[in-house]
Amino acid sequence: MNLKTLIACAVAMSCLAGTSLMAQAAQPASSKTVQAENTNEKLKVGDTAHDLYKQERVGIKDWQQKGLKAPHENTQWVQISDKYVLVQMDSGKILDITPVKK
Numbered sequence: 001m002n003l004k005t006l007i008a009c010a011v012a013m014s015c016l017a018g019t020s021l022m023a024q025a026a027q028p029a030s031s032k033t034v035q036a037e038n039t040n041e042k043l044k045v046g047d048t049a050h051d052l053y054k055q056e057r058v059g060i061k062d063w064q065q066k067g068l069k070a071p072h073e074n075t076q077w078v079q080i081s082d083k084y085v086l087v088q089m090d091s092g093k094i095l096d097i098t099p100v101k102k
Helices: 003-031
Strands: 033-035 042-044 075-080 082-086 094-099
Touching: 003 094
Parallel strands: none
Antiparallel strands: 033 042, 075 082, 082 094
């Protein structure tokens, strides 16, 4: 094996490794979206949730048992489809999205 072949192999391997890393980095972003049940639109962190999710009655009270971090004042965890969504109660802004753990 000569030096040119060795360098070409090394470049090819680093390109493949980079592609794999980029694919892995993209996965968490897809888990940070949720399919809205009422409108069928995809919501992401920073979007505004439907007014229903700003209501205290739909908030998750047992967030600790579900492995969720403590909600800050004026925020609550709600379940939308197969995700838990942290919503700011006054504005409806989505602060975090995490998959439901089974």
